[in-house]
Amino acid sequence: MKPTLPVNPKPDYWSDAEWNLRVELAAAYRLVDHFGWTELIYGHLTAHVPGEKPHFLINPYGLNYDEVTASNLVKIDIDGNNVESSEYNVNKAGFVIHSAIHMHATEENRVVMHTHTRAGMAVAALKEGLQQVSMNATCFYGDIAYHDFEGPSLYLDERDRLVASLDGKHAMILKNHGLMTVGKTVAAAFQRLYRLERACQVQIDAGAAGKLNVISDNVAAKSGADTNAFAESEDGYGFGELEYAALLRKMGRLDASYAA
Numbered sequence: 636m637k638p639t640l641p642v643n644p645k646p647d648y649w650s651d652a653e654w655n656l657r658v659e660l661a662a663a664y665r666l667v668d669h670f671g672w673t674e675l676i677y678g679h680l681t682a683h684v685p686g687e688k689p690h691f692l693i694n695p696y697g698l699n700y701d702e703v704t705a706s707n708l709v710k711i712d713i714d715g716n717n718v719e720s721s722e723y724n725v726n727k728a729g730f731v732i733h734s735a736i737h738m739h740a741t742e743e744n745r746v747v748m749h750t751h752t753r754a755g756m757a758v759a760a761l762k763e764g765l766q767q768v769s770m771n772a773t774c775f776y777g778d779i780a781y782h783d784f785e786g787p788s789l790y791l792d793e794r795d796r797l798v799a800s801l802d803g804k805h806a807m808i809l810k811n812h813g814l815m816t817v818g819k820t821v822a823a824a825f826q827r828l829y830r831l832e833r834a835c836q837v838q839i840d841a842g843a844a845g846k847l848n849v850i851s852d853n854v855a856a857k858s859g860a861d862t863n864a865f866a867e868s869e870d871g872y873g874f875g876e877l878e879y880a881a882l883l884r885k886m887g888r889l890d891a892s893y894a895a
Contacts, residue, residue: 646706652685657705659821659879660692660746661893662886666825667750668700669889672832674751676700678813679729682821683737683745689713691737693730695723704895713738728788732809735794736801736817743805744817746824754835755814764808765834767850768841772834773858774827780804784811806831818875825882826866826875 649657660682667673667680676697684690692708694700709721715730729749736747758765765772765779782800785793801807806827807815814831818824841847850858867874886893 650685654705656682656685656821657692657708658894659883661703661705661708662883663748663821663825664694664700664703665886665890665893666882669886670829670832672750672752673700674813677726677729678750679726679733680748680821680824681729681733681737681746683740684710689737689740690718691733693725693733695721696726696729697723701890704893706895731788731791731794732797732815735797738794739798742819743803744801744819746818746821747815748817748824748828749809749813749815750828750832751813752832752835754839755808755832756812757839758835759808759813760811764810765831766838766847767852767855768847769834769837770858770862771830771837773850773855774830774862775806775834776852776855776859778804778806778859780807782807782809782812784809820873820876822873822875822879824875826878829878 646654660680663680667678672678676699679693681691681693684692690710690712692710694703695707695709698707707721707723709717709723709725710719711725711730712718713734715725715727715734732749733747736744764781765775767773767776780801782797785796801817805817809815814828814835816824816827816831818827838847863874866878872880
């Protein structure tokens, strides 16, 4: 079952599948803004366009997240070229990080989300990285990767190293930089981003208050497996889709202009 999307006129030059993807991705930008995860105009959420060509959608460079809409998302190829007419350019650093993953798109990484949040950057700056100190953190037990800091990701040769660092996992901490999650759908990638951000927030808050109570490996592994399995077994929804449907309803009430 898919999240219910606002009913808006669809431009004839986009397929139903691409338009729905655009609406879901634009909503994710608004949600990142709603939760306060923005870093000025930086950070990116991207999605592989339906079809065989390695084209993906990315936010227009220079717009605030609450200005992103389904129709102004920019479609580019893995070389960073616009493949459709657009008045906007894209951020080179965002292109490098996201094209690295979209160049090797599999069913599990069709959507890529990357943020620079205060808590995320704080955990990315810690030697020990993400610690198993909350239920959300256990969701990434055995499924979190790390990538060494190389600067603002401006050079194409970093792409192979990014893919090698991810190594098939669903989340990655870019050391001294920020967070990244992937998913087969916008809902799945956002669910992981929410959980990872929450895990980082709890770790930083708890660490500031006292000594961390780290969950044992065997309990963390079982907790993560059980929590992730539960997230895709409710009422026939796929991973994260039940939660994302609720979030879309929230955004529809707050400001449905993302679907334009």
